[in-house]
Amino acid sequence: MKPSLQLKLSQHLTLTPQLQQSIKLLQLSTLELNQEIERFLLENPMLEREEFDEPPPQPGLATSSSPAEREREQQRETDAEAGGDGDIGKAAEREGDDEGIDWSSVGTGAQAKRDDDEDVDFQEFQAADLSLREHLDQQVALSPLNDLDRALVRFVIEALDDDGYLHQPLEELLELLPPELEIDIDDLSIALRHVQNLDPAGIGARTPQECLSLQLRAMPETSIQMLALEIVDAHLELLAERNFARLKKLTGCNDDDLRAAHALICSLDPHPGLRHSASETRYVLPDVIVRKVRGRWSVSLNQEAMPRLRVNRLYANLLQQNRGQGGGLTGQLQEARWLIKNVQQRFDTILRVSQAIVDQQRQFFDHGDVAMRPLTLREIADQLELHESTVSRVTTQKYMATPRGVFELKYFFGSHVSTDTGGAASSTAIRALIRQLVDAEDRKKPLSDARIAEVLGQQGIVVARRTIAKYRESLNIPPVSLRKSI
Numbered sequence: 089m090k091p092s093l094q095l096k097l098s099q100h101l102t103l104t105p106q107l108q109q110s111i112k113l114l115q116l117s118t119l120e121l122n123q124e125i126e127r128f129l130l131e132n133p134m135l136e137r138e139e140f141d142e143p144p145p146q147p148g149l150a151t152s153s154s155p156a157e158r159e160r161e162q163q164r165e166t167d168a169e170a171g172g173d174g175d176i177g178k179a180a181e182r183e184g185d186d187e188g189i190d191w192s193s194v195g196t197g198a199q200a201k202r203d204d205d206e207d208v209d210f211q212e213f214q215a216a217d218l219s220l221r222e223h224l225d226q227q228v229a230l231s232p233l234n235d236l237d238r239a240l241v242r243f244v245i246e247a248l249d250d251d252g253y254l255h256q257p258l259e260e261l262l263e264l265l266p267p268e269l270e271i272d273i274d275d276l277s278i279a280l281r282h283v284q285n286l287d288p289a290g291i292g293a294r295t296p297q298e299c300l301s302l303q304l305r306a307m308p309e310t311s312i313q314m315l316a317l318e319i320v321d322a323h324l325e326l327l328a329e330r331n332f333a334r335l336k337k338l339t340g341c342n343d344d345d346l347r348a349a350h351a352l353i354c355s356l357d358p359h360p361g362l363r364h365s366a367s368e369t370r371y372v373l374p375d376v377i378v379r380k381v382r383g384r385w386s387v388s389l390n391q392e393a394m395p396r397l398r399v400n401r402l403y404a405n406l407l408q409q410n411r412g413q414g415g416g417l418t419g420q421l422q423e424a425r426w427l428i429k430n431v432q433q434r435f436d437t438i439l440r441v442s443q444a445i446v447d448q449q450r451q452f453f454d455h456g457d458v459a460m461r462p463l464t465l466r467e468i469a470d471q472l473e474l475h476e477s478t479v480s481r482v483t484t485q486k487y488m489a490t491p492r493g494v495f496e497l498k499y500f501f502g503s504h505v506s507t508d509t510g511g512a513a514s515s516t517a518i519r520a521l522i523r524q525l526v527d528a529e530d531r532k533k534p535l536s537d538a539r540i541a542e543v544l545g546q547q548g549i550v551v552a553r554r555t556i557a558k559y560r561e562s563l564n565i566p567p568v569s570l571r572k573s574i
Contacts, residue, residue, distance in 0.1 A: 110430040114437065114478070117485035118373050118393050121431075125395050128427055134403050134417065135424040138396035220252060220291075220364040221245055227286050240271070240279035244292070252291040252361025253299070254280065290360040297324055303356045315341055316349040327353065330572045347574045374489035375435075376442045378453065385453050387443045389435055390489070397428050437474075441482045444468050445500050452500070453490060457520035462512045463501050505551055513549050519559050521549075526565055531573040 103111075116124060128135055218226070224245045228238055243265070247256050258276045265271050283292035289306040293299035297320060304317045318339060319327055326335050327350070336346055357363075376387050399421065407417050445468065451459035465483070469476040483497035502515045522540060529535045535543070537556040544551050565571075 106426045106430070109426060110433060111481070113430050113434045115481040115484060118375060118487075120485075121434075122395065125397070125427075125431070128424075132420045132424055132427075134400050134420045135397060135427065136400045138398050218364060220248070220250070220361045223364050224283070224286050224291065228282075231282070233282070236269075237279065237282070240275060241282045244276070244279050244283050248283075248292065248361065250361055250365050251359040252288070252293070254283075254292055254294050288357070288360040288363065290357065296358050297321075299358055299360065300324075300353065300356050303360070304352075312345065312348045312352055315339060315345055316352045319349060320353060330569060332574050343574050350574065372487050372494055374487040374494055375438055376486075376488050378442075378446055378488060378490040380453070380491075385446050385450060387439060387446055387488075389439055394435055395431060397424075397431060399424050399428070437478070438482055438486055440472055441468060441474075441479055442486075442488060442497065444471055445483075445488075445497060449500050453492065456492065458517050458524070460500070460502070460514040460516040460520070462503070462514045465501060505549060505555070515559070518544070518549065518551060519563055521547075522556065522559055522565070523563055526560075526571070529571075531571065534568045534571040536568045 113121060113124070129137070225242060228241050228245070231238070231241075233241065244254065244261070247261055248254055258273055258280065262271065262273055262276055280292055284302055286292075289303040290299040291302075293302055300320045301317065304313060304320060307313050319335065323335055323338060326338075332346060336342070339346070341349070373393050374390050375393050377390050378385055378387055380386075403417065404421065407421060445463070446453065448463055448467070449460065451461065465476050465479045468474075469479045472479075483501070486497045488495050488497055499516075505513050505515065505518060521544060525535060525540055525543060537553045537560065540560075541551050541553045541556050544556075560567075
């Protein structure tokens, strides 16, 4: 075949840059949105944040500052505007404070802070958390050991993991030491004993059983402590199996003593090193807030989560006065308008979807998890005439503050289980019912998964035993054999 040119007409969907940006902003979380906006603010001079000035003091209201303090404040503002170090020094001399300070090393920004020491929030200055090794090293530094023993103890401390366990055998640690030191296994064993005597109790253990034993040995000696120590050292497997009858036979104790020893063992910490591990607290800023107004649950946007943007008026006026000479500023002005519109559209969509969810889950807000009804993304999409993918983007990493807590929007969606009446029950409601049944059960005769399924069946909810087991594991509820007590 010979090559030839052909004309062909076709139609295809193309996403405009504005629509692409709208979709991208919709799926971002609040934190990611603020980061994206900061990038736009740095790149686009036509875009700026709205700054809300503090309201002026109302006439006739008493203020806490005296006339002399107000006069000094006005003088400080005048000195700060002047920006001269000499003026600052003169202001300090007039006030008679901070004598002997070398003002040549202090800038005007520091001076503004210096005079307002009484307004400093000292809660912002927090002591740094000590790591496990730092905490142990401080104790070793105060111990009456010679230099060699102290070095061996610190060598063992460096081999501990974050939980405080020593998983590496002493023989392997001995091979890491230089031969010229002439260190033997007994020296390392003594160093390990010193580590195990440090705080917190249980540090330096090689097994969980040894960790619990070390913590019990550090307690005052009582009959319950001795019984718990005997169980941990010789019969820990029977305790894990909840074989209380055999434990009483082997230890010769009664029910009350065994119950007290069991409670004492459960109060021990199997991971003593974790209390000194660095933990990062993650804070969630809700996008919407739910309140009950005049008997109806209503949703409002969280103003603290909404970025306030506007077009820079100065640049916009200059661009309008010099039409045709703006160059790239014209495109940046259009981008700024697009961003402001898309951010507003993002929050409007979040508000609409959130209100629809609240309307569908009114019983949850009134009665809790047991009243959660089955809900799918398709139902909300059809109700609001949106695409299902749009609802999915809106409900991902978006949070709702309610009187019952802060929830991700996806929390209100879930699978359903059929009932005898032909209806459906939400999986969240079934989990809440399982939690209620387990909390109210007799600890001597806990409910099995089959029994829980039978109880739910009596309430008209048809659930298989394996489904109960799946929901129970998702709630971190142990099986029936581990929930049995004396």
